[in-house]
Amino acid sequence: MKDKRKAMLDRLAELLKGTEPERLRSVLAKDATIIFRVSESDKASMAETATALGLTVTDYLTRLHLFAVEVLAKGRNGGKRE
Numbered sequence: 149m150k151d152k153r154k155a156m157l158d159r160l161a162e163l164l165k166g167t168e169p170e171r172l173r174s175v176l177a178k179d180a181t182i183i184f185r186v187s188e189s190d191k192a193s194m195a196e197t198a199t200a201l202g203l204t205v206t207d208y209l210t211r212l213h214l215f216a217v218e219v220l221a222k223g224r225n226g227g228k229r230e
Contacts, residue, residue, distance in 0.1 A: 178206065 164172065186194070198208035 167175075194208065195205055198205045201208060203211070
């Protein structure tokens with residue numbers, strides 16, 4: 149698992165290379181709230197999965213979003229990020 153985590157962190161570092169510090173701060177700041185409704189079982193499942201991955205539910209859902217953005221961008225651009 150450590151090798152996989154290192155690979156993920158290396159990938160993240162590569163993606164963030166050259167990003168302005170102000171932009172990083174704005175991206176990393178968690179000062180907005182999203183409220184959405186799910187069933188109790190879905191909520192429990194999300195929390196269980198997040199915990200198993202060593203993440204908060206917020207981090208888990210945020211990473212899912214970023215993953216979806218990357219996958220969808222690859223589909224539109226033949227594998228090239230916009």
